[in-house]
Structure formats: structure tokens, C-alpha cells
Amino acid sequence: MSQSLHMFTSSRSRYLPLPKHPYSKPSLFNSDCRFSIIVPRHSISIRASSDPNSSPPHVLVTDNGKGVPGTSEFTPAAVSGTDSSLEVDTVTEAELKENGFRSTRRTKLVCTIGPSTCGFEQLESLAVGGMNVARINMCHGTRDWHKQVIQRVRRLNEEKGYAVAIMMDTEGSEIHMGDLGGASSAKAEDGEIWTFSVRAFDAPLPEHTISVNYDGFAEDVRVGDELLVDGGMVRFEVIEKIGPDVKCRCTDPGLMLPRANLTFWRGGSLVRERNAMLPTISSKDWLDIDFGIAEGVDFIAISFVKSAEVINHLKSYIAARSRDSDIAVIAKIESIDSLTNLEEIIRASDGAMVARGDLGAQIPLEQVPSAQQKIVQVCRQLNRPVIVASQLLESMIEYPTPTRAEVADVSEAVRQRADALMLSGESAMGQFPEKALTVLRSVSLRIEKWWREEKRRESMELPEVGSSFQDCISEEICTSAAKMGLLMLCDFRCLYTHVLIGNSKDFDQQFKESTSKCSNQ
Numbered sequence: 001m002s003q004s005l006h007m008f009t010s011s012r013s014r015y016l017p018l019p020k021h022p023y024s025k026p027s028l029f030n031s032d033c034r035f036s037i038i039v040p041r042h043s044i045s046i047r048a049s050s051d052p053n054s055s056p057p058h059v060l061v062t063d064n065g066k067g068v069p070g071t072s073e074f075t076p077a078a079v080s081g082t083d084s085s086l087e088v089d090t091v092t093e094a095e096l097k098e099n100g101f102r103s104t105r106r107t108k109l110v111c112t113i114g115p116s117t118c119g120f121e122q123l124e125s126l127a128v129g130g131m132n133v134a135r136i137n138m139c140h141g142t143r144d145w146h147k148q149v150i151q152r153v154r155r156l157n158e159e160k161g162y163a164v165a166i167m168m169d170t171e172g173s174e175i176h177m178g179d180l181g182g183a184s185s186a187k188a189e190d191g192e193i194w195t196f197s198v199r200a201f202d203a204p205l206p207e208h209t210i211s212v213n214y215d216g217f218a219e220d221v222r223v224g225d226e227l228l229v230d231g232g233m234v235r236f237e238v239i240e241k242i243g244p245d246v247k248c249r250c251t252d253p254g255l256m257l258p259r260a261n262l263t264f265w266r267g268g269s270l271v272r273e274r275n276a277m278l279p280t281i282s283s284k285d286w287l288d289i290d291f292g293i294a295e296g297v298d299f300i301a302i303s304f305v306k307s308a309e310v311i312n313h314l315k316s317y318i319a320a321r322s323r324d325s326d327i328a329v330i331a332k333i334e335s336i337d338s339l340t341n342l343e344e345i346i347r348a349s350d351g352a353m354v355a356r357g358d359l360g361a362q363i364p365l366e367q368v369p370s371a372q373q374k375i376v377q378v379c380r381q382l383n384r385p386v387i388v389a390s391q392l393l394e395s396m397i398e399y400p401t402p403t404r405a406e407v408a409d410v411s412e413a414v415r416q417r418a419d420a421l422m423l424s425g426e427s428a429m430g431q432f433p434e435k436a437l438t439v440l441r442s443v444s445l446r447i448e449k450w451w452r453e454e455k456r457r458e459s460m461e462l463p464e465v466g467s468s469f470q471d472c473i474s475e476e477i478c479t480s481a482a483k484m485g486l487l488m489l490c491d492f493r494c495l496y497t498h499v500l501i502g503n504s505k506d507f508d509q510q511f512k513e514s515t516s517k518c519s520n521q
């Protein structure tokens with residue numbers, strides 16, 4: 001019975017912007033929402049909760065602690081939060097003032113921070129541009145470098161009233177290249193012969209040589225295999241094995257970046273030899289996780305998750321390390337195993353990421369869009385926030401405008417109801433990080449508006465209802481109750497916002513309209 005409430009809350013949740021205290025830890029996701037409107041003789045409390053540790057997700061609207069209020073006449077007096085004062089962050093407030101509640105963006109935006117964006121002013125520009133989460137990728141840079149970024153983001157929040165969260169992304173222990181001996185990139189030309197080796201080299205590396213982090217690489221690979229760098233951005237064919245060295249001929253030229261991921265394919269399938277046994281969380285990752293806990297990051301994203309077990313393990317580790325920590329664990333779906341165990345992984349996690357970069361190196365590229373759709377759908381059904389990541393605006397690393405295809409891709413992710421979109425290289429090392437963020441923001445807003453205009457909000461599929469007649473009745477009642485609750489929540493939020501930003505004269509009118517709308521539903 002609770003399943004349909006659960007489902008409905010999650011499907012609508014993205015459309016409910018969260019009230020935020022400027023200094024509170026913001027949620028990625030829009031379904032944990034509690035606030036009260038205090039008006040003379042009434043205390044209207046609205047609570048939409050998806051806390052997996054508490055009761056099943058639900059929406060509760062009460063007046064003076066009882067029932068759902070009817071159409072009584074209220075006059076606005078004050079607005080206050082339940083536990084602490086509730087405010088929206090500066091960016092949301094500016095958006096509200098400019099566009100009003102109906103046009104406030106719901107899709108959260110995640111920016112990977114790298115050399116292009118690590119300065120205080122650059123971070124501030126991203127915050128102004130709507131960045132909700134700053135992601136630091138532990139594959140790159142030192143802990144001191146990341147620590148500085150975290151401190152700058154915290155300072156921005158404290159001094160300027162932003163609510164930017166920090167997400168730390170682990171390296172994971174999949175096979176990847178070394179750091180190119182300090183070079184920022186290496187160009188492989190068509191037909192060139194390169195050596196991939198598990199030997200340890202002193203910098204600089206011999207010409208056309210790449211070091212590989214996985215000791216079993218030379219044994220696992222076979223002559224004739226296809227070697228893909230970064231999911232196929234550059235391709236090689238294995239032509240010879242000489243002890244620890246593997247000689248390869250470049251078949252698809254391109255630019256290789258430091259620590260790029262490596263996969264090898266045989267007869268059209270990904271080869272998963274002993275490397276499938278590599279731990280999801282490496283010893284370096286555990287040290288990074290300790291660092292993240294000590295720095296109080298808001299999210300830890302785990303790369304190459306294979307099963308729910310690793311998520312549970314990490315969650316108990318975090319709980320043991322810091323008793324009242326509320327670090328959320330995000331499962332990155334980027335391996336074949338994570339697709340196989342999708343539901344149990346998402347159930348165990350606080351959210352998921354469709355990490356299309358590595359996913360596209362593990363499954364054929366043409367299967368990535370349907371995998372994305374499936375992951376987003378499972379997240380909606382299990383009430384977990386989901387981030388769509390990688391190559392959303394890849395061309396904007398170099399160019400100031402996106403391609404039409406990229407805009408269509410961003411639109412599709414929003415249309416699928418992803419909770420958040422992520423920039424990677426575009427913001428980490430691209431030439432136009434702010435422009436890329438503007439594109440994400442404006443496309444998200446446009447598609448959300450389109451949804452509202454098309455009145456598609458209701459069309460989310462409900463899970464299979466029980467087969468017996470009695471079960472159906474319960475489901476129907478629950479669904480209707482949830483719809484009503486959410487509609488009210490939406491409208492109360494609207495009223496709340498108007499009061500908050502000083503536009504309270506509409507309060508009475510709007511309250512009457514919204515409550516009568518609810519009672520007509």
C-alpha cells in the first residue's frame with residue numbers, strides 16, 4: 001500500500017523546490033521537505049519526507065496538528081520553519097524574485113572543479129550561475145588541492161549566503177593509464193605503435209609509452225584485442241606482447257588525458273579477467289574517504305560500484321567514523337555489474353549517478369541511452385535522487401556554444417526527470433565553464449516550463465498494482481491521497497515563497513485558489 005505513495009512522492013518530488021537555509025547542507029534531491037506556515041490561529045505544517053530510515057516516504061499536511069485544512073480564510077502574518085528558520089539560498093531567491101515560483105529551476109546542477117574553476121572568484125561565478133554541488137574528483141590532484149577547493153566553497157557559503165554542497169568522487173580501482181610523466185595530454189596518431197606497460201618508469205617516460213596501473217594487464221590481454229582509452233576516445237589494436245610490455249597500433253587517433261580509463265574488448269565484448277576482482281574501494285580510496293569525512297563533505301560518490309554490499313559497508317564505516325554525520329553515499333553506475341544489480345544498489349544508496357563516460361566503455365555505446373532511461377526510472381521508483389553525468393556539453397570544453405545534439409541530450413535528461421545534471425571536463429578544464437553552466441540552467445528551465453505547459457506532470461507511470469481487487473482499492477486510495485497532498489504541498493510552497501520574498505498581498509487570494517483547486521481534484 002505504501003508503495004504507490006512512495007512512488008508518487010518520488011515522481012513529483014523534482015517539482016518541489018526545497019526551502020533552504022543558506023548555511024544548511026543542501027539536498028541534491030527535492031523530496032525531503034518540511035516547513036510550516038504560521039498564520040493567526042493556524043499552524044500549517046507540511047512535511048514531505050523520503051528519509052529511508054524513517055517511515056515510508058509521504059507527504060503530510062496538517063493544520064494545528066490535525067488533518068488537511070479546508071478553505072478557511074487565512075490572513076498572512078509570519079512564516080517560520082519547524083526546527084530552525086527556513087530560507088532559500090541567494091540564487092533561488094534571485095530566481096524567485098525574477099521569475100516567480102512557477103519558473104524556479106528544480107533540476108540541480110553539479111560542476112566538477114578543476115584547474116579552470118578552482119579559484120574563489122571562479123567558484124563564485126559558478127555559484128551565481130546556479131551551481132548546486134561542487135564535485136571534486138579524487139582521480140586528479142592532491143588532497144591539499146581538494147582541501148583548498150572545499151575551504152573556498154565553504155567560505156562562499158558562509159560569507160555570501162550560497163548553499164553549494166560538496167561531492168567527493170572516489171578514484172576506484174579499475175584499469176587506468178598513469179599520469180603521462182607530467183604531460184597534460186598525449187596525442188596518438190593513426191597507425192602509430194605505442195607501448196602499454198606495467199613496468200614502473202622514472203619520469204620522463206620513453207617516447208610513445210604509457211604506464212598501466214594494473215599488474216595483471218599484460219597477462220590478461222591477448223594479441224588481436226582492441227584497447228579503448230577513455231571509453232573509445234582513442235583506440236588501439238594489440239599486436240604483440242613482450243613480458244610486461246604490450247605493443248599496440250593506433251586505429252582511432254585522438255588525445256589521451258592523464259589517468260584515462262582503459263578497457264579491452266575481444267570479439268565485440270568487454271574482457272573482464274582478473275580485474276573484475278579488483279576492489280571497488282581501493283586502499284587509496286579509503287584514505288580519500290577518511291579525508292572526505294574529516295572535511296565534512298556532503299556526498300561521497302563511489303566509482304565502479306558492483307554490488308549493494310560495498311555501499312552498506314561504506315555507510316557503516318561512515319557511521320562508525322562520525323556519529324552524527326549525514327554524508328550521503330551516491331552509487332556511480334558505470335559498470336556491467338552495477339547494471340546487473342541495479343535495484344539492490346540503488347536501494348542501498350542515498351542516490352545514484354549515471355556515469356556515462358565509463359559506462360560507455362563497458363557496454364556498447366548505443367546501449368547507453370536505454371541504460372540511462374532505466375537507471376533514472378528505477379531511481380524515481382525507489383525515491384532516490386539521480387544525477388546524469390558526462391559529455392552533456394563536451395564540445396563546450398573547446399567552443400563557446402553547444403551542439404544541437406548536446407542541447408537535445410540535456411533536454412532529454414531533464415525530461416526523464418533526472419534530479420541533477422553534471423559537468424565534467426566542461427567545468428574542470430574547459431575554456432567556457434560559466435557558459436556551459438548557463439546552457440545547463442537555461443535548457444533545464446525551458447524543459448521544466450515545457451512540462452508544465454504540456455501538463456505532463458501527472459504522466460509518471462505507477463508501479464504494478466496488486467492483483468487482488470482489495471489491493472487495487474488500497475492503491476487507488478493511496479494514490480489519490482498522495483496526489484492531493486502533493487498538490488497542496490506545491491501550492492503551499494508557492495504561498496510560502498510569496499510571503500518570504502515580501503509579496504504577501506497575494507497570499508489570501510492564492511490560498512483560496514489553491515485550496516479550492518485541491519478540493520476540486
Ligand SMILES: Nc1ncnc2c1ncn2[C@@H]1O[C@H](COP(=O)(O)OP(=O)(O)OP(=O)(O)O)[C@@H](O)[C@H]1O
Nearest residue numbers: 112113114115137139140141257357424425428429
Ligand atoms: N582536480 C583536477 N585537477 C586537474 N584536472 C582535473 C581535475 N579534475 C578533473 N580534471 C580534468 O577534467 C577531466 C574531466 O574530469 P572528470 O572528473 O570527468 O574525470 P575523468 O578522468 O573523466 O574520470 P571520472 O570517470 O571519474 O569522471 C579529467 O580527465 C581531467 O583532465
Ligand SMILES: CC(=O)C(=O)O
Nearest residue numbers: 355356357358389390
Ligand atoms: C562521471 C564518471 O565517472 C563517468 O562518467 O565515468
Ligand SMILES: [K+]
Nearest residue numbers: 169170171303
Ligand atoms: K572518479
Ligand SMILES: [Mg+2]
Nearest residue numbers: 334355357358
Ligand atoms: Mg567514471
